[in-house]
Amino acid sequence: MTLPMTTWSALSLLIVDDEPGMRSFLGKALAKRFAQVETAASVEEAEALRSRLHFDLIIADIRLPGRSGIEWHESLQPSERRSDLIFMTGYGDMESALRALRLGASDFILKPFNLEQMVQAVDRVIARRHLERENWLLREEVSKHFPVQLIGDSATTAELKCMIARVAPSPAAVLVEGESGTGKELVARALHQLSGRSGAFVPVNCGAIAPELLESELFGHVQGAFTGARKGREGLFRVAQQGTLFLDEIGEMPLAMQSSLLRALEQKAIRPVGAERELPVDVRIVAATNRNLKEEVEAGRFRADLFYRLNVVTLKVAPLRERPEDIPALVHHFTERLTTEMGMAPLRWTHEDVAAMQAHEWPGNVRELRNLIERSLLLGKPPALEWQAEAGVQAVQGGYPDEWDLARVARAHIEQVVARCDGNKSAAARTLGVARKTLERKFKEWEQA
Structure with missing residues (x-):
């Protein structure tokens, strides 16, 4: 099996093996496929090379003099594991190879192997890396095109x-x-x-x-x-x-x-x-x-x-009640944003809370959802409990008479919200989702009627 030279031609490779024959075999076989190939006989030599050169891929034997390949990999901080890593291992080291994969190694290849098997292993790793990079670039492109505030999966x-x-x-x-x-x-x-x-x-x-x-x-x-x-x-x-x-x-x-x-x-x-x-x-x-x-x-x-x-x-722009599928993502977004702003610990909503929010009518739409989350965080009261309390108050107050027309109901509701805000028309306007000027004009119309 041969691969196009351009597949690896811009990448660098480090081969770590204490056997001179293996280093020579892989170094000569892969030199024409990579832009740069270096070899090392131990972890110490490999670290010396890594301190001054960047390697896209490292092919290393698990069994090395001094520190083993596994011990080396375990000692690296996550930020230091920028290179893809393929381990070479014998049948007796299978458990170690599996442990390496759990630690983040890219792949392993069993000894003895031929060049075609090594090429296939390298190809799998590089193809996966290219896919990850393409996905990352796609996400970056989307984030540039669409602000994070346009949130929703519907x-x-x-x-x-x-x-x-x-x-x-x-x-x-x-x-x-x-x-x-x-x-x-x-x-x-x-x-x-x-x-x-x-x-x-x-x-x-x-x-x-x-x-x-x-x-x-x-x-x-x-x-x-x-x-x-x-x-x-x-x-x-x-x-x-x-x-x-x-x-x-x-x-x-x-x-x-x-x-x-x-x-x-x-x-x-x-x-x-x-x-x-x-x-x-x-x-x-x-x-x-x-x-x-x-x-x-x-x-x-x-x-x-x-x-x-x-x-x-x-x-x-559809009202929130028509796109309840957006609510989980919006809840997550507002929760993260508000807890960061207020210096609070992260909060996880229960399934019941999210389900209650998805079933709500949301007359104030996304603005009402954000306000509810902020109020819930400050008071430590889940939305379901708050709505139950509000339902109790509404049951005591009762509804509006059936013979009232829409204008009369609207006036009664606005006056009720203003009263609940202790006469603060700016706060009432925010609750109602209208401009304060609009509220002032309504009261002026009622006074002149």
């Missing part, structure tokens, strides 16, 4: 990752749809990472900025453009030059601002507030919403032309 998540990879290189606008807490910003970041764009990823929550300030926030302003404008401001479009501007909660944008945004997208230029001339911009737009923008268009709350301009490609 078919739905896999399909989303494929769509992200497919549309990311395009400069086209992308609309990311999904309920609050599903991870829409993570999708936007993944699109940016895969886009190859040299600029920054700039997120902005359109619902968290006062309408009268949004234009200045996005387009910038010149000095003296309005009262208090003591110096000019660049604006987030310019900050995101040659990068990605992520417009979160795009459905919250006022109609007047929607018109200005549409013009900026079509002209690929912006006019800072108070400026006379437009400035060219090269920005990729990714927008996100938890609303149904088609319904918003029909209701007259969102411009149809802007909707179609943003809706070149739509990525839908």
